[in-house]
Amino acid sequence: MKIAGMGLVSSLGRGVQRHRDGGRPAGRRVPAETLKDRHVLRGMRRADRFCAFATLAAYDALTAGNATPDDTDDTMGIILLTALGPQATTFGFLDDIIDYGEKEVSPIKFSHSVHNAAAYYVAAALGCRGPTTTIATFDDPFAKGIQLAGVWLSSGRARRVLVGCVEELSAPFDHIHDHLLNPEQAARMRPFAFAMAPVEALSEGAAFLLLTPSDDGADRLTGINMRTIADLLAAAETFGNG
Amino acid sequence: MRDYQADLTHAGAAFDDEAIVVSGLGVISAAGAGCEASLVALKAGGRTCGPVKRFATTIDKPVFEVSEQLKKWHGEGTRALDLALAAVEEALRSANLSPPPADLRVGVCLGTTVASQLNDLEFYRQYRETGTGAVAAPERFLAGNPAAALKRRYGFRGPDMTVVNACSSGADAIGVARDWLTAGLCDVVVAGGTDELNQVPLTGFHSLGILSDTPCRPFDRDRTGLNLGEGAGVVVLEKARTARTRGVRPSVACAGYGTYADAYHLTAPRPDGGALEKAVRRAMADARVAPGDVAFVNAHGTATPDNDRVEGATLARVFGPRICVCSTKGHTGHTLGAAGGIEAVFTVLALQNGWIPPTLGFENQDDDIPLSPTRTVTPLAGRHAVSTSLAFGGNNSALVFSLPAGRRR
Numbered sequence: 001m002k003i004a005g006m007g008l009v010s011s012l013g014r015g016v017q018r019h020r021d022g023g024r025p026a027g028r029r030v031p032a033e034t035l036k037d038r039h040v041l042r043g044m045r046r047a048d049r050f051c052a053f054a055t056l057a058a059y060d061a062l063t064a065g066n067a068t069p070d071d072t073d074d075t076m077g078i079i080l081l082t083a084l085g086p087q088a089t090t091f092g093f094l095d096d097i098i099d100y101g102e103k104e105v106s107p108i109k110f111s112h113s114v115h116n117a118a119a120y121y122v123a124a125a126l127g128c129r130g131p132t133t134t135i136a137t138f139d140d141p142f143a144k145g146i147q148l149a150g151v152w153l154s155s156g157r158a159r160r161v162l163v164g165c166v167e168e169l170s171a172p173f174d175h176i177h178d179h180l181l182n183p184e185q186a187a188r189m190r191p192f193a194f195a196m197a198p199v200e201a202l203s204e205g206a207a208f209l210l211l212t213p214s215d216d217g218a219d220r221l222t223g224i225n226m227r228t229i230a231d232l233l234a235a236a237e238t239f240g241n242g
Numbered sequence: 243m244r245d246y247q248a249d250l251t252h253a254g255a256a257f258d259d260e261a262i263v264v265s266g267l268g269v270i271s272a273a274g275a276g277c278e279a280s281l282v283a284l285k286a287g288g289r290t291c292g293p294v295k296r297f298a299t300t301i302d303k304p305v306f307e308v309s310e311q312l313k314k315w316h317g318e319g320t321r322a323l324d325l326a327l328a329a330v331e332e333a334l335r336s337a338n339l340s341p342p343p344a345d346l347r348v349g350v351c352l353g354t355t356v357a358s359q360l361n362d363l364e365f366y367r368q369y370r371e372t373g374t375g376a377v378a379a380p381e382r383f384l385a386g387n388p389a390a391a392l393k394r395r396y397g398f399r400g401p402d403m404t405v406v407n408a409c410s411s412g413a414d415a416i417g418v419a420r421d422w423l424t425a426g427l428c429d430v431v432v433a434g435g436t437d438e439l440n441q442v443p444l445t446g447f448h449s450l451g452i453l454s455d456t457p458c459r460p461f462d463r464d465r466t467g468l469n470l471g472e473g474a475g476v477v478v479l480e481k482a483r484t485a486r487t488r489g490v491r492p493s494v495a496c497a498g499y500g501t502y503a504d505a506y507h508l509t510a511p512r513p514d515g516g517a518l519e520k521a522v523r524r525a526m527a528d529a530r531v532a533p534g535d536v537a538f539v540n541a542h543g544t545a546t547p548d549n550d551r552v553e554g555a556t557l558a559r560v561f562g563p564r565i566c567v568c569s570t571k572g573h574t575g576h577t578l579g580a581a582g583g584i585e586a587v588f589t590v591l592a593l594q595n596g597w598i599p600p601t602l603g604f605e606n607q608d609d610d611i612p613l614s615p616t617r618t619v620t621p622l623a624g625r626h627a628v629s630t631s632l633a634f635g636g637n638n639s640a641l642v643f644s645l646p647a648g649r650r651r
Binding site for chain 1: 249300355357358361363366370373374375380381389390403404405407418424427441442444446447450451456497502503505517635
C-alpha cells in the first residue's frame, strides 16, 4: 500500500507544509483559529475539539490524495487511534455529575465522551460508509492502524483507508503526567505499575494518512513504527506522498 | 445438558485447513459465570436484574450486575479486567491453551467502552477540590488497556488491540481477530469484549432517556428501553490446521464478518438499515452462505424503540419474516463493549447444543417489526447463525458462525 495523502493538525496549526516549515508553536494547544473552517466542520456545531481535530486532518488527507467527500462511499474505511480519547469532554461530563447531580447531566456531553464519536464525525463529514474502527492504545498507534489498514485493503473490506491518530490536552491529564509519566517519575520503581512510556511533554492534535493499494501491490509500509508527527513526515518523505 | 467442552474438542466433522475455527469459549454475565452456568440460565429463562447494588446512585433503574466474586487482577486492576480475566481463563482452558505453548504467536483483540475512559469520579472530585489527586486511579487506567494488559499477563507474542467502537466493540474485535488470522499475522487470537457497569455509563444512558423502568422487552410492541449490564465474552480463534496440529477439533467456525458505517447520526440508527444490511450480507459472503441457509440470528435487540424497529425490519428484509431471531439482552442486559463478545459465545453455544434461547421479555408482536422472536427454547434447524451488533456512532457489524458441512441439525 502507499500513502496517497496526509493531513496534520497540531499546535503549529493545520497543514503538512506548515509542519515541514517548522517553527515554534505559541503553546501546546491547537490554536483556536485553526478550528474555524465552516466548510469542513459544517454540521458539527455540537462536536468537541477532539472531533474537530480528527475531521480536519482526515479531510486534508483525503483531499491531498486528490479525492473529495463526493468520491467516497462504502469502500472507504476509517481507522482512528487514540490513547486517551476525548478526555476534556469526559471530564466535562464528570463535572456535570458533580455539579448538577446524576439526573441533570448533558446527554450531548455523554455521547461525545464515547471514544468513537470522532470517527462518526469523520465518516459523516466525508461520506465514508465502509468499515470504521476506533482503537484505544498507548503503544505504536500508527503501526497498529497501518497494519489493520493493510489487512482491510488486501481482504477487500476497503479500497481506501483513512488512518489517523488523535489526542487532546486536559488539565487533569497534565496533573497525571506530572505525577506518573514524566521521565523523572517514571524512573522511580513502582511495583505492578505498567503504564505508558515516559513522555517528556504533552501536546495535542491529529495526523491522518490516506492509504491505498500500491500500484505494484507491494506492501512497502510493513514494519514501519511511527509514533510521532516527525516520524510520520519522515515516512511520507521516504515512501512518497501521492 | 450436553457438555459443551467435550463438544468443542471431540467434534466428528472437520473444517478446511484455512477455516477460522472457535477452539475456546469463556463468558461471564448476569446470566452466569462460565458457559455451563450460562447455558442453564439461558434455558431456565429467569430474570436476574434489579436495583444497582455495587455503587451508590439516585438512578432507580433495573440493571444486570455480575454477582459472582471475581478473581482479582494482580495489583491494582479494574473491574473490566477482572471480568475479562474470568472469561479469558475459561476460554484458554477450553481451548487447551492454558498455558499457550511458547511457539504459538497468540494475539489478543478485545472490545470495551468503559475501560477506555479515565472516568474515575473519586479521583476527579479530589482533583477539582485540591488541584491534585491520588494517582492510583489514573495508574489503574494507564495499566488497564484490556488487550495490552492481557498480553502482558499471559506473555502473548502476537498483536494486541483494544477496539472501542461502543456497543459493537466486542463483535468488531472478533472480526479483526478473524482478519488477522486470515492474513497470517498470528496463529491464535483471544478475542471478544469486556465492560463493567459503573456510575458514569449509568448516568449517561439515563440522560439519553433510553433506560427502561422495567426488565427490558426486546422487539416487543410495548418495549420502553434497555437495561444496562456488565460482563465479558471471549472466543479463541485459530485456523483449523493449527487446531488439528494441537490435537483440538473445534465444532464451530467463525465463518464471516461484515462491518459498515451509517455515517448518519451519532446516537440513532440509520432508518433504512442500509449499512446493517450490507454488514450482514458481507458476513454471509465471507461464509459463502445464502440468507436461506441461516438457521437463526442472535440479534442486537436492545429493546429501545429505534434499534429494534430498524434492526427488525432489516433482518426481515434480508432473511424473510420467518427467520428465527432471538435477543439475549433480557438475560444479560446491554453489556456495551462486551455485548458482541458475550453474544458471539451464546451463538456458538446455541449451535453446539442445538437450541436457541428464548427472547425474555418478548410477548406482543409489534406491527412495525415483521419478525417473531423466540418465546421459548427453540430447537435449532440448520448449521449457520448470524450475530449482529449496532453501535453509537453508527457502526453495524455482523458475524457468521457455522457448524461444519455434514453436521446439520
